[in-house]
Amino acid sequence: MIDFRSDNTGRAAPQLIEALAAANDGTALGYGMDPLTAQLQERFAQLFETPVRVFPVPTGTAANALSLAAICPPFGAVYCSADAHINTSECNATGFFSGGAKMVPVTSEFGKVDPAALEAAIAGAGKGLAHKSQPAAVNLVQATDLGAVYGLDEVAAVAKVAHAHGLKVHMDGARFANAVARLGCTPAQASWKSGVDILSFGVTKNGGLLGDAIVVFAPDAAQQIGYHLRRAGLVWSKMRFASAQILAYVRDDLWLELARGANQAAASIAVLVRTLPGVTLVAPVEANELFIEMEPAALDALQGSGILFYRRGPRLGRFVCRWDTSAADIDALAGAIGRCANLKA
Ligand SMILES: Cc1ncc(COP(=O)(O)O)c(C=O)c1O
Known part of the structure; x- marks a missing residue:
């Protein structure tokens, strides 16, 4: 999952x-x-x-x-x-x-x-x-x-x-x-x-x-x-x-260590997807959340690929990283965004 x-x-x-x-x-x-x-x-x-x-x-x-x-x-x-x-x-x-x-x-x-x-x-x-x-x-x-x-x-x-x-x-x-x-x-x-x-x-x-x-x-x-x-x-x-x-x-400082993990996961995803055509980060990624704009068909495909996230509208997805988000999760999301980003209806 x-x-x-x-x-x-x-x-x-x-x-x-x-x-x-x-x-x-x-x-x-x-x-x-x-x-x-x-x-x-x-x-x-x-x-x-x-x-x-x-x-x-x-x-x-x-x-x-x-x-x-x-x-x-x-x-x-x-x-x-x-x-x-x-x-x-x-x-x-x-x-x-x-x-x-x-x-x-x-x-x-x-x-x-x-x-x-x-x-x-x-x-x-x-x-x-x-x-x-x-x-x-x-x-x-x-x-x-x-x-x-x-x-x-x-x-x-x-x-x-x-x-x-x-x-x-x-x-x-x-x-x-x-x-x-x-x-x-x-x-x-x-x-x-x-x-x-x-x-x-x-x-x-x-x-x-x-x-x-x-x-x-x-x-x-x-x-x-x-x-x-x-x-x-x-x-x-x-x-x-x-x-x-x-x-x-x-x-x-456990609380800060956990938060650093979540923040780092979000920052890594931002680096991997920021320059992909068809992808726009609509807000600065400064904590553990990413708000990503893509074509509706691209977000549909991303959801269809089995990645779980919430839509904030037809073109906007919210992606939240947790203290236990893994390197494999990061790669899976960035890879799937890369594959879906250019899809148009
Ligand atoms: C910024 C913010 N404040 C407060 C809350 C409320 O927390 P809870 O769902 O535990 O009532 C949330 C939960 O999503 C939140 O994102």
């Missing part, structure tokens, strides 16, 4: 499975009162070089929606890229959990919020007018939904605009590991040092089993978030297993 459908289709890293088995010993208090969850708090403070609160949650959608619910009132506006996962693919979970927040797409390229467009959108939002949703938060997706990675200066530029207007900055880091691996920076630089107040820290897509985490840098948001999570039914009772998984994920 040559599978480029999603980073959700892959295996969990064995180190995480082993950590679950190791945590399955004796008794421990529930709801995060256990020693492993205490360790997780300490470990993340170390990892991010600042005091943080970490909340393991079941899904990336929960991480996003509850992070935003904690920093956005029911009458608030969340600015984001039109391509942002919260705007396209989460069934308005943010609106639901916040009690009514509105997603407001602003101009973006390759899924990156443009700071000037954000400034204009906030300026025209009608701040203080009772008839208008009130600007409350900005959502950045890192790496973006189109496989690009914000530079640190780009994150900081968006955060500067947001903070100047009193908005908080949420980063959807479903692929935070891929972004940090790409940037070669510290997790602190990629988050709070660039102005991020609250982070959805992805685990599942990069070798995890059943959970992501919310990392809170702004202490005023942390007070609220526990209530939001509990009310939503999103607090694991056997939290020690969720925490064990995440501890193993960041131990000895």
Whole structure:
């Protein structure tokens, strides 16, 4: 099976499975009162070089929606890229959990919020007018939904605009590991040092089993978030297993090693197909995803050849590399694209 459908289709890293088995010993208090969850708090403070609160949650959608619910009132506006996962693919979970927040797409390229467009959108939002949703938060997706990675200066530029207007900055880091691996920076630089107040820290897509985490840098948001999570039914009772998984994920930089593997696979495919006639990479390949435009007949043939991937329209295919994408998978995809690329209807 040559599978480029999603980073959700892959295996969990064995180190995480082993950590679950190791945590399955004796008794421990529930709801995060256990020693492993205490360790997780300490470990993340170390990892991010600042005091943080970490909340393991079941899904990336929960991480996003509850992070935003904690920093956005029911009458608030969340600015984001039109391509942002919260705007396209989460069934308005943010609106639901916040009690009514509105997603407001602003101009973006390759899924990156443009700071000037954000400034204009906030300026025209009608701040203080009772008839208008009130600007409350900005959502950045890192790496973006189109496989690009914000530079640190780009994150900081968006955060500067947001903070100047009193908005908080949420980063959807479903692929935070891929972004940090790409940037070669510290997790602190990629988050709070660039102005991020609250982070959805992805685990599942990069070798995890059943959970992501919310990392809170702004202490005023942390007070609220526990209530939001509990009310939503999103607090694991056997939290020690969720925490064990995440501890193993960041131990000895495993998370970055896994992400480097996925990024490298995508970069190798890009090199192999970039110059083929009939093939266009429509976004920079900076993380683990490729968005490839080809003739509809060529994409049909590629699907017919047994390669699994998702279509994003008649001419556009999305190909996602995972930590466990093999050299054979890379060669098979590049070879098949080479054979199909020139087919026309
Ligand atoms: C950028 C991004 N954010 C959030 C999510 C949500 O994750 P989940 O499907 O675990 O809710 C995804 C999943 O595809 C994603 O791609």
